[in-house]
Amino acid sequence: MIRNNALDAALRASIHSKERSAEMLAAPFASASTRLVATLRAGGQVLSCGNGGSSGDAQHLASELVNRFESNRMALPAIALSTDSSVLTAIANDASYARVFARQVEALGKPGDCLVAFSTSGNSENVVEAIRSAQVRGMWILAMTGRDGGQISGLLGSADIELRIPDSSTARIQEVHLVLIHALCAEVDAAFTETDFPATDQTTPSFSSKILRDWDTLQQACGYRRPLVFTNGVFDVLHRGHVQYLAEARAEGACLVLAVNSDASVRRLGKGADRPINPEDDRMAVLAALQSVDFVTVFDEDTPLPLIQKLQPDVLIKGGDWPVERIVGASAVQARGGRVLSIPFRHQRSTSALLEKIRGSRP
Numbered sequence: 001m002i003r004n005n006a007l008d009a010a011l012r013a014s015i016h017s018k019e020r021s022a023e024m025l026a027a028p029f030a031s032a033s034t035r036l037v038a039t040l041r042a043g044g045q046v047l048s049c050g051n052g053g054s055s056g057d058a059q060h061l062a063s064e065l066v067n068r069f070e071s072n073r074m075a076l077p078a079i080a081l082s083t084d085s086s087v088l089t090a091i092a093n094d095a096s097y098a099r100v101f102a103r104q105v106e107a108l109g110k111p112g113d114c115l116v117a118f119s120t121s122g123n124s125e126n127v128v129e130a131i132r133s134a135q136v137r138g139m140w141i142l143a144m145t146g147r148d149g150g151q152i153s154g155l156l157g158s159a160d161i162e163l164r165i166p167d168s169s170t171a172r173i174q175e176v177h178l179v180l181i182h183a184l185c186a187e188v189d190a191a192f193t194e195t196d197f198p199a200t201d202q203t204t205p206s207f208s209s210k211i212l213r214d215w216d217t218l219q220q221a222c223g224y225r226r227p228l229v230f231t232n233g234v235f236d237v238l239h240r241g242h243v244q245y246l247a248e249a250r251a252e253g254a255c256l257v258l259a260v261n262s263d264a265s266v267r268r269l270g271k272g273a274d275r276p277i278n279p280e281d282d283r284m285a286v287l288a289a290l291q292s293v294d295f296v297t298v299f300d301e302d303t304p305l306p307l308i309q310k311l312q313p314d315v316l317i318k319g320g321d322w323p324v325e326r327i328v329g330a331s332a333v334q335a336r337g338g339r340v341l342s343i344p345f346r347h348q349r350s351t352s353a354l355l356e357k358i359r360g361s362r363p
C-alpha cells in the first residue's frame, strides 16, 4: 500500500482534533442545536460571517439551511454576510473593512435572530464588530472559534454560546468547524420534518400547538426565545384594540407569551355574572390563531405573578390603562434588567362596551 506522509500527518492531526472536540464540546453543542432550532421555529433567521476559509464555512452553513442538508424539509432563512461583493466593497471603501459584517447585521438582524460568527483566532476585527452590533440588536451569538477564543470569547454574554475547538492550527480548527456545521444541520433537518410542517402549510405551525397549559412545557418551549415578551389578560371578546396591542407587544421581542385568566379567575374579577362570555378553551384558541402570539397559556391564580416568576420574561407588557407601577410582576422583571411597558391603546374599544351595544340592540 502506498502512503503519503503529508496526507497521513494531516489526517492524523485532524482526527486527533476531532476526538478532543467530541470530548469537550458535547454540552455546548447540545445547547447550540436546541437554541438554533428554537430560533428557526420562532421565525428567526441566521446570519453568518467569517474571513477566508471561515467565509466559506459561513456560506456552507447558510446554503444548507436555505436549501436542505440530508432530508426534505421547509426552506429556512439564512444569509451569509460574505457573499455580496457590491455590499462588501461599498462598506469597506466608504467606512472600513472592520464594518463589512456589522453594517449588514444592522440592516438585516432582528431581535431573537442568531449570528453564527466563525473565527479560528477569535480576533478578526470585522467578526468582533459584527458580534457587537448583533448584541445591540437583541440577537444571540453562536461563536465558532479556536485557540483561546481570542477577543470574541470575552465579548460573549450569558445568552450566547461558544463552540471553541481545542487546537491551535487554523486548518485543523476549520476542519472541525465543518463537522460542527454538518452536525448542526442534521439536528435542524430532524427538527423540521415534513410531518411537522405539512405540504399544505409549509411556514405556519398549527395554532393548537401554540396552546401550552402546562407551565413546565411552556418554559421549555420559550426559554431560549429571547427577548421574551409576556402579557396577560381576559381577552373575552377579541376586538381590534387587542389585535393592535398584541402586534405591538410582539414587536418588542422574539417571542410573545400570552397568559389568559382561567374562567374561575375571571369570575373572581367581578366583571359580571355572565363573564366570561367565552370559556377559556375558546379564548385560547382564538388568541393562538393570531400571528403575533407565539404561545398561549392560562393561569388560575388572582394574578400572573407566579407565572412571571417562572418564565422570567425580558419584557412585561400591559395595555395603556395600566400605569407601569401598577403592572403585576413589574419589580420582578425590572430587578432582572428587563423592561416594563404600558402600550397606549390606538383604538378605543372595550369588550364591556361591545357587550352593552349588543345587548342594547336586542329586539
Ligand SMILES: O=C(CO)[C@@H](O)[C@H](O)[C@H](O)[C@H](O)COP(=O)(O)O
Binding pocket: 051, 052, 053, 054, 055, 118, 119, 120, 121, 122, 123, 124, 127, 170, 171, 174
Ligand atoms: O483558510 C484559511 C486557512 O486555512 C485562511 O483563508 C484563513 O481563513 C484566513 O487567514 C482568515 O483571515 C483567518 O481569520 P480568523 O480565522 O482568525 O478569523
Ligand SMILES: [Zn+2]
Binding pocket: 053, 171, 174
Ligand atoms: Zn483554509
